[in-house]
Structures are given as C-alpha cells and as structure tokens.
Amino acid sequence: MSACDLAIAGAGPAGSTLALALSGLGLRIILIDPRAPGATPIGRRTLALSASSCKIFEALGLWPELLSSASPIEQIHVSEAGHSGMTRLRSGESSRGAFGYTLASDRLEIALQGRLSEAHGVEQLQARVSGFETSSGGVQLSLSGDGPATLQAERVVAADGSESTLRQLAGIPVQRYDYGQIAIAAEVVMGGPQSGIAYERFHREGPVALLPIVSGVGEARFGLVWTATPDEAERLLALPNAAFEAALNARFGGRFPGLKLTAGSRVSFPLSGLKAERLTAPGLLLVANAAQTLHPVAGQGLNLGLRDVAVLADLIAGAVRQGESPGSPTLGQAYEAARKRDRNRIAGSSRGLVQLFGAEPGPVVAGRNLGLHLMTLLPPLRHAFARYGMGLGRRVSRMERGLAP
C-alpha cells in the first residue's frame, strides 16, 4: 500500500490547481485521475475567467503563460430577440483594463499539466478512486488502474467533478437542478480585427454568447456557448456547417452574416446543476464541481471552484506551518465555514438567473439577465465582488491576492 499526506482525486483544473498551490510545502501529494497525465484535453470550451481566477493563476506563477493565450473582454454587447436596441458595457473603469479574460479550456489544462510535471512533492497516478473508508491514520482509498490497489492518506480532497465518486461514497446528499437544456460549444471566426467585444443575445429558449478569443491577423475568433432545448440542440448538432452558421447568424438577428465555424467539432454539454449539502465528511473535503456544479451559461463554475481551492490551500498551508496534519478535523470545520457564504451566494444567484430563462422575455427579464454568461465580470456584480475582495463579505484567500498560500 502507498501512503501520502494528501490525496487529490481528479486532475481537472481544480485538482491540478490545488496540487500546484500546495507543492513545495514538504507534503507528499498524490494526484489521481483515470486520464493519463498529459493526455489530449477533451471537451474544449471557452472559459470566462474573473479577476480572482486570474490572481489565483498569478499566485502559481502561471498567469504570464496563460495571458499569451487569453483574450481580454473590453466590451459586452447585450441584446434581446424581439426587442430593438442593445446595451453596450465598456470596461473603462476597470483597473485591469478588462472585465476579465477568456481562455480555451484545453490551453488551461496544458499549462497546468506542464507545471505539474515539474512540481515538487506531487506524484500523478493514473487510476480511478473506487472506494473510500476512514482508518486510524486518516483514509484508505481503493483504486482501479494499473498502479497500487489501495492508497493511505491523511486526507483526501474530492476534485472528481460533478458526479464525484467520493462524495457519493461518503453519502453526502446533494440538491439537484435539471435545467432541461443543452449547451453547444464551438468556435467561430469572422473577418476584421479582434475587438475584445463579447456578444450575448437572449431568447425565450435560452441565451447565446460569443466570447472573444485569441485570433490570427485579420480575423476575429469567438468561443460560442449556445443554450438550447434538447430537441433544438439535437437538430443544431446534426446540421451541416453552413446551415449551422446560418442558424447562428439568424439567432443573432442577422448581425454576423460572415461568421464561419472553425475546424473541429461542435461539443454539447447537458445542463444540470447540483449543490452538496456539506463540503466535508470524516477524512474528506469537496472542492469545485464535486461541491457544486453551476449552469455553465452563468460562467461561474470554475471561478467559484478556484476560490474553494484557494481558501483550502490557505488553510492546509497554515496547518502544515503550525506542525498540524492536513487531516486535522478543525481544518475541515474552518473550510466549511469559510466557503459557506460565497458558495450560497453564487450558487443561489446563478440558479435564480437561470430560472428567468423560463420567464416571458421583457425589459425586466432582459435587464436582470444582462450579461448572464459574464456575470462575475459585470460592473454592479464586480463592485460586490470588490467588496468581497476587501474582506467585507468573506474571507479572501492569499491566492486571490496573487500570493502563494
């Protein structure tokens, strides 16, 4: 049986970020995932990163590398089908000069993997966690894979995504929300220079968003997130490229007649959400999608999950510096308490906004839906987040200030 101080199940963006944040503390960390380290990323989509996420990557020393593949969002144009006019939001008052940044999910995965391959004290294991029980020394995990069949750890962190095996094994109840919608992600290109403009248009069936992404000379590229009913999504996914492009242009009221899909397939994601009733069980802590999965059009899931990771990294680093074990029960209580307000607030507001999709479109709905996909990036909410950042609303981790935990 292998032994370590901390096991992290799931090497997605959350688990990988946590492993990197804690590397160098002198802990033996094992990061477990059924996918081989460095395997080709799947499910490419465009992520809108909030200022706090950028700071967290800055704390890892990763932001300069990510920035070369990231695109700033400098303006947001919001419109609603059936209503004339458009709201334009400019990022002039932002100290960073942008509402936030977009980044392709595979770019992020590749950058994190590159760092993990050199990280001190982090070992990557290709296996699936299939069993979990507490033991006198912490927890014992059962693994399915080519390596060891069991692993002893003082503590395990579940970063194993929405259908977290560990959360289920620990019997932590969840509230589930089935939105009955599908998100289609793709990339499109148009002529002309990239302008840093994100476009979002609201429809009775759901919003469609185009997020600016890094482009070649003389072209503007966008990541598409199109929310549709299951029937409509099935039809859209089956369309030849030209017909899909025409349907997308029509969805934007004919505004983008020249748009073309880039090479690569359209990817679809069923939209469901969940929230775990607790973040802890003896020996176990949940982070990111394993703790809460949000509707992706709110553009919040990873941003919130990275804040779970940053707060947990602070607590573990603090405990280790005081000579305590990562398995200390007080650490679990402190983590649960520190994350309560942020996750209740964001999960609740995302769900509330999503519910408005079903409402009759109108000025009130349009106003409240404004910039839904980019919610964290918009001025009124950004002011609220800035208050958070000043420590008025919640504990702000060192990583959210760009500092190592």
Ligand SMILES: Cc1cc2nc3c(=O)[nH]c(=O)nc-3n(C[C@H](O)[C@H](O)[C@H](O)COP(=O)(O)OP(=O)(O)OC[C@H]3O[C@@H](n4cnc5c(N)ncnc54)[C@H](O)[C@@H]3O)c2cc1C
């Ligand atoms: C279309 C779409 C658009 C989105 N846009 C945004 C956005 O703009 N901004 C934003 O902040 N968020 C966005 N999100 C949400 C974001 O993608 C997720 O919140 C984020 O990927 C969650 O990361 P994670 O590491 O928690 O989970 P995951 O990325 O799901 O990773 C979980 C990992 O655990 C591994 N695993 C699973 N089971 C086991 C097991 N038993 N043992 C070991 N390992 C296991 C998996 O192989 C995987 O590598 C979007 C999501 C979608 C679908």
